[in-house]
Amino acid sequence: MSKTASNAAPGVRQSMAWIHGWLGLLAGWILFAMFLTGTASYFRPEITRWMQPEIDLRPVTAATAADTAVAHLQKVAPTAEQWFIYLPDARTTATRIFIRERPNPDPDAKPAPRRPELRLDPATGEEVTARDTRGGEHFYRFHFQLQIPHPWGRWLAGLCAMAMLTAIISGVITHKRIFVDFFTLRWSKGQRSWLDAHNVSAVIALPFHAMITYTGLITLVAMYMPWPIQANYKDPATFETAVFGAEPDAEATGRPAALTPVAPLIAKASEEWGGGRPATMVVRNPNDATATVTLFQSAKDRLNARGGSIVFSGVDGRRLSASPPPGPAAETSGVMLGLHMGSFAGPVLRWTYFLLGLAGTAMVGTGLMLWTVKRKRPGAAPFFGIRLAERLNVGAIACLPAGMAAFLLANRLLPATLPARGDVEVSIMFWTWFGLAALACVRPIRRAWTETLAIAAVAFLALPLVNALTTDRGFVRSFANGDWLFVAFDLAMLATGALLGFGAWRAAQKSSRPARKPRVAARPVNPLREAVDAH
Amino acid sequence: MRIEPALLSYASLACLALSTHRLRRDAAFERLPTVATLRGFAVALLVLAAWRAVHDFGPYQGPVAFIGMVSIAGLPLVLLLSRWPRGALVTGLATAAVGLGMLIPIG
Numbered sequence: 001m002s003k004t005a006s007n008a009a010p011g012v013r014q015s016m017a018w019i020h021g022w023l024g025l026l027a028g029w030i031l032f033a034m035f036l037t038g039t040a041s042y043f044r045p046e047i048t049r050w051m052q053p054e055i056d057l058r059p060v061t062a063a064t065a066a067d068t069a070v071a072h073l074q075k076v077a078p079t080a081e082q083w084f085i086y087l088p089d090a091r092t093t094a095t096r097i098f099i100r101e102r103p104n105p106d107p108d109a110k111p112a113p114r115r116p117e118l119r120l121d122p123a124t125g126e127e128v129t130a131r132d133t134r135g136g137e138h139f140y141r142f143h144f145q146l147q148i149p150h151p152w153g154r155w156l157a158g159l160c161a162m163a164m165l166t167a168i169i170s171g172v173i174t175h176k177r178i179f180v181d182f183f184t185l186r187w188s189k190g191q192r193s194w195l196d197a198h199n200v201s202a203v204i205a206l207p208f209h210a211m212i213t214y215t216g217l218i219t220l221v222a223m224y225m226p227w228p229i230q231a232n233y234k235d236p237a238t239f240e241t242a243v244f245g246a247e248p249d250a251e252a253t254g255r256p257a258a259l260t261p262v263a264p265l266i267a268k269a270s271e272e273w274g275g276g277r278p279a280t281m282v283v284r285n286p287n288d289a290t291a292t293v294t295l296f297q298s299a300k301d302r303l304n305a306r307g308g309s310i311v312f313s314g315v316d317g318r319r320l321s322a323s324p325p326p327g328p329a330a331e332t333s334g335v336m337l338g339l340h341m342g343s344f345a346g347p348v349l350r351w352t353y354f355l356l357g358l359a360g361t362a363m364v365g366t367g368l369m370l371w372t373v374k375r376k377r378p379g380a381a382p383f384f385g386i387r388l389a390e391r392l393n394v395g396a397i398a399c400l401p402a403g404m405a406a407f408l409l410a411n412r413l414l415p416a417t418l419p420a421r422g423d424v425e426v427s428i429m430f431w432t433w434f435g436l437a438a439l440a441c442v443r444p445i446r447r448a449w450t451e452t453l454a455i456a457a458v459a460f461l462a463l464p465l466v467n468a469l470t471t472d473r474g475f476v477r478s479f480a481n482g483d484w485l486f487v488a489f490d491l492a493m494l495a496t497g498a499l500l501g502f503g504a505w506r507a508a509q510k511s512s513r514p515a516r517k518p519r520v521a522a523r524p525v526n527p528l529r530e531a532v533d534a535h
Numbered sequence: 536m537r538i539e540p541a542l543l544s545y546a547s548l549a550c551l552a553l554s555t556h557r558l559r560r561d562a563a564f565e566r567l568p569t570v571a572t573l574r575g576f577a578v579a580l581l582v583l584a585a586w587r588a589v590h591d592f593g594p595y596q597g598p599v600a601f602i603g604m605v606s607i608a609g610l611p612l613v614l615l616l617s618r619w620p621r622g623a624l625v626t627g628l629a630t631a632a633v634g635l636g637m638l639i640p641i642g
Contacts, residue, residue, distance in 0.1 A: 180555075182551075182552075182609075183548075183551075183552045183555060183557075183558060183612070183613055183616055184557075184613075185613050185614065185616065185617035186617065187617060187618075200609075200610075200613050201610075204606050204609035204610055204613065205606040205607075205609075205610075206606075207602045207606065208602070208603065208606055302595070303595045303596065303599075339599065344596060345596075348537045348538060348600075349592070349596065349599065349600055349603065352541075352600070352603040352604060352607055353603065355607050355610070356603055356606055356607060359606070359610060
């Protein structure tokens with residue numbers, strides 16, 4: 001290597017380290033929340049099922065569920081404009097239905113109130129009532145909307161994801177000893193330990209981190225960069241039709257016609273999809289001569305999360321049309337969405353995704369810790385920026401898990417008939433999260449870490465107990481009944497509580513231990529390498 | 536359970552770890568295969584893990600499963616290495632045995 005090149009390389013590394021540190025810090029607190037709630041969202045239907053313990057249904061075939069749902073809708077809304085039927089599968093055991101009423105022809109009339117979504121027992125078609133909750137959907141929505149009104153939440157999440165992508169690239173360039181440090185994790189060595197933990201959690205799962213960040217951005221790319229579509233399609237609806245196919249839009253004629261049985265349509269669609277299953281069925285103008293039944297393919301069997309659709313006549317079951325086969329761009333974007341959400345993943349792959357998500361959360365968390373630890377000077381009072389960053393670190397890393405536990409505890413402890421119960425659960429999560437973070441600000445920083453982590457740990461450890469006391473699906477009974485979802489949930493809560501408890505214990509140890517003197521005289525180091533490595 | 540790729544990956548990464556200078560010193564085993572042999576084992580185990588992932592999860596999900604499981608296998612390995620380097624490496628032998636044993640029924 002020439003002298004000029006060897007001089008230039010550290011310059012690039014240092015500027016990358018600067019970008020990595022500052023972008024990582026500024027977006028880090030939100031990214032931590034996005035990673036943690038996104039990771040929880042890999043179990044979105046399971047969390048919802050845990051949060052509605054009254055519903056304990058056995059899975060049935062899609063055809064049976066569709067038949068029972070149609071029978072129910074024929075009873076309650078035979079003249080509606082559209083029926084939306086979300087068919088159950090192994091993970092979501094209830095059928096969900098939504099009715100869109102026909103608009104009142106009188107333009108001055110008040111629009112009919114929107115009907116709520118209902119849940120049905122797929123075996124009988126009977127309506128299932130359960131406590132009102134947002135369930136796992138709350139974590140999922142928060143992950144990319146951040147509980148901020150549309151479109152600002154999505155924009156903020158997108159900006160943070162862009163910062164994350166930049167931080168990943170600059171981090172890889174900065175960290176030159178990737179393979180040497182691959183297996184290195186040293187405990188109780190202050191800044192060194194945080195750097196090791198950050199490196200290990202980042203490098204080991206680097207393919208996942210890069211994939212999840214890039215595909216996350218691509219998921220909402222049409223919002224962040226709408227110009228290619230605007231330049232090519234004057235009307236956005238034309239673009240939708242070109243990519244996803246035309247939705248049937250015939251007006252009802254008023255001539256009654258019996259709705260064709262839907263089970264044979266599901267069999268036909270499944271055959272056309274090479275064994276693929278339908279996820280959603282939309283019936284337009286039921287019991288009218290213009291009735292149509294549209295089946296949308298499930299993403300559970302394939303990497304592409306955007307499945308095709310087939311439209312059948314609702315009168316004689318003829319196949320009328322289908323969505324066009326996806327072009328390379330649509331296929332790529334669908335596969336990226338699928339890779340991000342892991343909707344194709346069976347149990348083993350879903351746990352893999354979940355653990356990789358935790359590794360990503362740990363990467364962001366350790367990076368945030370590293371920023372403050374490396375800037376603190378022993379004996380000197382930390383300046384305002386460090387104190388602020390430390391408090392925000394407590395608020396994100398310790399108080400968010402406490403808020404999530406409070407959300408789950410509220411689900412068990414609030415009265416089932418409380419008005420707007422689902423919203424109250426969400427409010428409790430945020431009050432706990434931010435309230436605890438505010439309280440932690442008035443405590444010395446070491447005590448703040450110990451106390452908030454301990455509160456979060458206790459909240460998680462309490463969940464199995466509260467669940468056992470307030471439902472008939474406690475650990476022992478679930479284990480005896482082979483109710484593995486509830487067993488696994490309890491174990492996951494205990495593991496999370498133990499992990500947070502371990503964090504509280506380490507923080508307590510540190511606060512009671514006097515600063516240690518180095519055991520050996522410091523070896524002379526290359527100051528430039530230290531500066532670069534420390535980022 | 537279809538976790539053979541993760542078990543084989545753990546063993547492969549343990550071989551790679553043992554081929555590094557620092558761990559050869561820390562683990563303090565009396566007799567060790569050469570660095571080249573260990574790297575050969577590591578590559579062979581990784582190839583087996585990749586093949587098994589594609590076999591179990593199909594040509595599309597297989598690469599996702601393989602990359603994900605190699606990453607996941609690295610986390611417990613590094614955590615164990617940080618406290619009990621010898622235990623971590625011996626565990627690698629066990630996961631190799633179990634992972635390879637699970638391959639036998641399908642030949």
